Amino acid sequence: MTDPKPNDDLTQVLPLTRPRGKALAVTDRLRLPKAPKTARSTEPATSTMVLERPTLATLEARNISAWFGDHQVLDRVSLEMPAGVITSLIGPSGCGKSTFLRILNRMHELVPSASLAGEVLIDGVDIYDVERKLVDARKSIGMVFQKPNPFPAMSIYDNVLAGLKLTGTRADRDRRDYLVESCLTKAGLWKEVKDRLRAPGGGLSGGQQQRLCIARSLAVTPQVLLMDEPCSALDPTSTRVIEETMLELAQDVTIVIVTHNMQQAQRVSTQCAFFLASQGTPGAIVEHGDTEAMFSEPVDERTFDYVNGRFG
């Protein structure tokens, strides 16, 4: 997978022109509106306020197929990712997990040769619908990547707020202060950085940078958070902190995580989907369901072999 740029998840938006059920290469891009300047609020900053809860949303993929040029990498994948639940996507390298995840918030289209078919519904509304603004989909469905990608020279404070500008969300000074504190608190980073908010984001450790990226995603109050192997570049301690953060966040946000770590899938997820692309065929879901059941008594022999480390 291509390495993400710092604002990959938010800046690049595309026209909503895909005909239903038809694969279409998308190349054009739109520009996001600039955030207008706002007056200062007269209300005092309330550092004890909690980040307001987004409405919990169910994400549903229906018959998703995907291509890079002529190469089909997913074939009619359907999966419901219920509100307030952590869903893990597992499977061997190259079976299309990351592609599927990127389709869930319209990032797949950023690859010039990419095309797709199928529907992605958030609470029943297709994020690819021509009536829906792409920026709304990006606000509702945040993304955290494998490699932490803060803006390295930008301050920790400004990193958290980067998404507001990019999505044209207004916030006065007090609101910004409040968002920075509450998002960093939610991401489990506040105590470590509260005395150096003006220091550059690039000066944090890898685990801290990843939590900064989680805080940045939370600032636009997403209903869904997609995480592509968020701990694979981190040490066990940072991994544990991120997992605790995920479990905490799951009360407010629907989370979908791609992971190669079977223990992690069992520790954090309620439901699990096993992807496989056998012998040159496009990736598809072999089996999905309750994580505990998938690991203890999978229905399909290939799932049994995979979760027991016999391949992949």
Ligand SMILES: Nc1ncnc2c1ncn2[C@@H]1O[C@H](COP(=O)(O)OP(=O)(O)OP(=O)(O)O)[C@@H](O)[C@H]1O
């Ligand atoms: N930008 C791209 N251009 C062309 N082909 C791509 C691109 N990105 C991925 N692919 C191909 O799509 C298929 C699925 O890749 P994807 O990254 O989705 O798999 P994955 O299951 O997430 O793998 P991994 O676990 O190694 O990250 C692979 O065959 C891969 O080579």
